[in-house]
Structure formats: structure tokens, C-alpha cells
Amino acid sequence: MSWTDERVETLKKMWAEGQSASQIAKELGGVTRNAVIGKVHRLGLSNRVGGGKDEAEEEAPVVAAKPEPVSRPVPEQRPEPVAAAPRPAPERPAAAPAAPSNVTPLPIRKAIIPAGQPLPPQPSANEISPEVLASVREVEKHAKRLTLMELTERTCKWPIGDPATDDFWFCGLPSLPGKPYCEAHVGVAFQPMSARRDRRR
DNA sequence: CCCTGATTCGC
DNA sequence: GCGAATCAGG
Numbered sequence: 001m002s003w004t005d006e007r008v009e010t011l012k013k014m015w016a017e018g019q020s021a022s023q024i025a026k027e028l029g030g031v032t033r034n035a036v037i038g039k040v041h042r043l044g045l046s047n048r049v050g051g052g053k054d055e056a057e058e059e060a061p062v063v064a065a066k067p068e069p070v071s072r073p074v075p076e077q078r079p080e081p082v083a084a085a086p087r088p089a090p091e092r093p094a095a096a097p098a099a100p101s102n103v104t105p106l107p108i109r110k111a112i113i114p115a116g117q118p119l120p121p122q123p124s125a126n127e128i129s130p131e132v133l134a135s136v137r138e139v140e141k142h143a144k145r146l147t148l149m150e151l152t153e154r155t156c157k158w159p160i161g162d163p164a165t166d167d168f169w170f171c172g173l174p175s176l177p178g179k180p181y182c183e184a185h186v187g188v189a190f191q192p193m194s195a196r197r198d199r200r201r
Numbered sequence: 202c203c204c205t206g207a208t209t210c211g212c
Numbered sequence: 213g214c215g216a217a218t219c220a221g222g
Binding site (some may be wrong): 042 | 213215217218
Binding site (some may be wrong): 022 | 202203204205206207208
């Protein structure tokens with residue numbers, strides 16, 4: 001692969017957006033993150049913050065206040081065509097995590113049905129043992145609260161909170177090799193048929 | 202160990 | 213110019 005104008009453009013764009021070299025490399029394909037970094041330097045568009053080294057994860061403010069300057073209500077034009085939206089978890093386990101939000105320590109949540117659909121399936125979380133639920137809730141206290149963009153192949157992609165509000169993030173704990181979720185969440189996502197059969201209490 | 206960018210240097 | 217190897221750090 002060579003650095004065609006198009007590829008360079010993608011590189012510039014993504015780098016400007018703050019994407020990491022590895023993410024850019026993945027997007028472009030055919031190159032490693034080293035190649036991307038090398039190109040970035042050759043293009044002279046190195047530092048993007050002004051700091052020197054390291055520039056990794058960033059604690060996402062729980063509530064991102066509106067960046068309204070001081071006296072400029074002018075809604076600046078944001079020409080962001082932004083490429084394809086990052087895809088969520090690729091697979092759908094037997095018991096899809098429809099709304100694990102009911103286990104988060106949040107104030108009373110308004111019953112919002114974002115899709116406006118009846119949500120027929122609803123794999124009733126009642127079929128999950130109290131022990132597992134308890135451990136999951138415990139684990140979620142330690143969740144890394146990652147945003148969609150911060151997820152990788154090795155981070156738990158279990159959604160927590162209400163997608164319709166700002167109280168939404170992903171578990172982010174180390175996922176099991178080959179699995180989309182961490183140990184605790186795999187436990188509730190993948191349940192053997194046998195264990196699912198009339199487990200009442 | 203996972204990840205990040207920075208630098209070097211043979212090609 | 214390119215990018216793997218290496219380095220330095222979180």
C-alpha cells in the first residue's frame with residue numbers, strides 16, 4: 001500500500017479528529033500504526049495538543065457542559081460528514097442486554113423507550129440468579145465507563161445506563177478472549193439453555 | 202499486558 | 213519517503 005492522496009486525506013482527517021494511530025491504521029488497512037505515526041511526522045502534523053509525549057485515554061466528564069463561550073450564541077457550522085459510525089457489538093448472544101440499566105445506581109429513571117417500539121422479546125432478567133445479578137452490579141461499580149469510541153476488541157462492550165441520556169457508557173473491563181464481554185457480563189449474556197429453563201424463585 | 206505516540210535508521 | 217524496531221510512558 002502506498003500513501004495516495006486519498007489515504008493521506010483520511011489520515012489527516014482522522015488524526016485531526018483525535019483518532020489514535022492504531023485506529024487510523026485499522027481504518028486505512030494495509031498499514032501499521034507505526035506507518036501512520038511515521039507519516040504523521042513526515043507530514044509535520046505531529047503534536048495535536050501542545051504537550052509532548054503520551055496522550056492516551058481521557059476521563060470523560062460525567063456531564064459535558066455546553067461549550068458555550070461567553071457571548072457568542074452563534075451556532076458554528078460543523079461540517080462533519082464523519083464516516084461510517086463505529087459498529088457496536090457484532091454478535092447477538094442468546095440473552096441480549098436489552099436494558100441492563102435497571103442495575104445502575106441512578107436516580108429514578110423516566111421510562112423512556114427510545115425506539116418507540118413495543119420491545120417484544122425482552123429476555124426478562126428475572127431468569128438470572130440473584131447471585132449473578134449482585135456480582136454484576138458490583139462489577140459495574142468498577143466499570144471503566146468507556147465511550148463507544150474507546151471500545152476495543154479487548155474491552156467489555158456491555159452497555160450500562162440509558163442510551164437516551166448522558167448516563168450511558170460501556171463496561172470497558174477486560175473482555176474474555178474471543179468474547180465481547182467481561183467475565184461478569186458474559187455470565188448474564190451467555191446462558192446455557194439448560195440453565196434458562198424454568199429457573200424461578 | 203493492554204495501550205499511546207516518538208524516534209531511529211536501514212532500505 | 214517509508215515503516216519495523218525500538219523506546220518511553222500511562
